[in-house]
Amino acid sequence: MADPTLRTLFKGSLRLINAIQAGENPTADDMTVLTEAINALQQSWSNNRLMIYTINQYTFTLNGSTSYTLGTGADWNVDRPMAIENMIARLSPGDPGQLDIAMQSLTDAQYASIAVKNTTSTFPFAFYDDGNYPIRTVTLFPIGAAGTQVVLWLRQPLLNFTSLDDPITLPPGYERALRFNLAVEVAAEFGKAIPQDVSRIAVESKREIERLNSVPRYLKGDGGTIRGDRSRNNNWIVGGYTWKFGN
Numbered sequence: 001m002a003d004p005t006l007r008t009l010f011k012g013s014l015r016l017i018n019a020i021q022a023g024e025n026p027t028a029d030d031m032t033v034l035t036e037a038i039n040a041l042q043q044s045w046s047n048n049r050l051m052i053y054t055i056n057q058y059t060f061t062l063n064g065s066t067s068y069t070l071g072t073g074a075d076w077n078v079d080r081p082m083a084i085e086n087m088i089a090r091l092s093p094g095d096p097g098q099l100d101i102a103m104q105s106l107t108d109a110q111y112a113s114i115a116v117k118n119t120t121s122t123f124p125f126a127f128y129d130d131g132n133y134p135i136r137t138v139t140l141f142p143i144g145a146a147g148t149q150v151v152l153w154l155r156q157p158l159l160n161f162t163s164l165d166d167p168i169t170l171p172p173g174y175e176r177a178l179r180f181n182l183a184v185e186v187a188a189e190f191g192k193a194i195p196q197d198v199s200r201i202a203v204e205s206k207r208e209i210e211r212l213n214s215v216p217r218y219l220k221g222d223g224g225t226i227r228g229d230r231s232r233n234n235n236w237i238v239g240g241y242t243w244k245f246g247n
Helices: 006-016 028-046 108-112 174-186 196-213
Strands: 056-061 067-071 083-091 099-102 104-106 126-129 136-141 149-155
Touching: 006 028, 006 174, 028 174, 083 126, 108 126, 174 196
Parallel strands: 104 126
Antiparallel strands: 056 149, 067 136, 083 099, 083 149, 126 136
16 A cells, blocks of 8 residues: 555545545645644654654764764754754774763753863763754763764654655554644634544544553662662762762
8 A cells, every 4th residue: 555645645634624525626725734734743743752653873973072063964964853862972883892881961950060071081971962953062071082982862853744745654553643633733724623533533543653652761769869889979070960880
């Protein structure tokens, strides 16, 4: 079965709210309204971790800088992510002794509390992401040596649609969710009431995707609650911030 296109999806959405009948075609103006609406809907869904079906992994090599830009055309040239889900420093890549070291994400306050921000090291063990738009800036601590690799797991947005006749290549279930939720989204613009069944299926189809994309979340205890030799140690460089390596 061929993938649907925006054109067929739009027709289906309009039929659901009785804006057109079977065999009718939307006008060019209708298509413009629907394209704007579906892209706005996808942008909104991109803010929801449970609507993102995959986390993309990228490897970058450090050049010794303190900070790196992240986004289209930036130092780390990929689509600007909604969030950095995880980051590691990778030592001796490709060797039998390759070592991946988890990096800690710092809040504004945590990064601001670092007293000596220009500390250098073979590899960084923390990063601060300013979340800027359209280009994010990622600052590493300590400053990693040139040649060290970092691996990022990025939650990137669902792509905007551009061509009415390009196939919609999304996992199973997204077509149904888009068709019914788009119908709900544009009903007011077309002066139509939303049928009860359409509203119900829009909610159900979105929840099915969220359930499928859900992942376990694990809580981390504060270092001060760990007793004995495994306690985290206070680091004078970062003030009151605590670190733990290994078990």
